[in-house]
Amino acid sequence: MAILFFFATTFLITAVDSKLMVIGCTACNDGMMRLSFNQPPYDNYFMISLAVAFLYISITYLLAYKRKSNKTQSAPNAPKDYLSQL
DSSP states (O other): OHHHHHHHHHHHHHHHHHHHHHHTTTSOBTTBOOOOTTOSOHHHHHHHHHHHHHHHHHHHHHHHHHHHHHHHHHOTTSOHHHHHTO
16 A cells, blocks of 8 residues: 555656746746656655655554554453454
């Protein structure tokens, strides 16, 4: 699921940025924008996509940890082999 978030975020960021480049092309020659090598901020796209995927993984892990800790606290007198099965 995190991989899906990574690719979806990358796609959305690049789509929005390309639309903004077209909208901002008011000072272009003959309506064409010239991009040189490494002018689009591909590193920023990659870092933002990684951050979103990491955020998803972190939230999923914290929710699972909280759920697991709530289960162990709700049954304090349970036998030890029952707790080891969780």
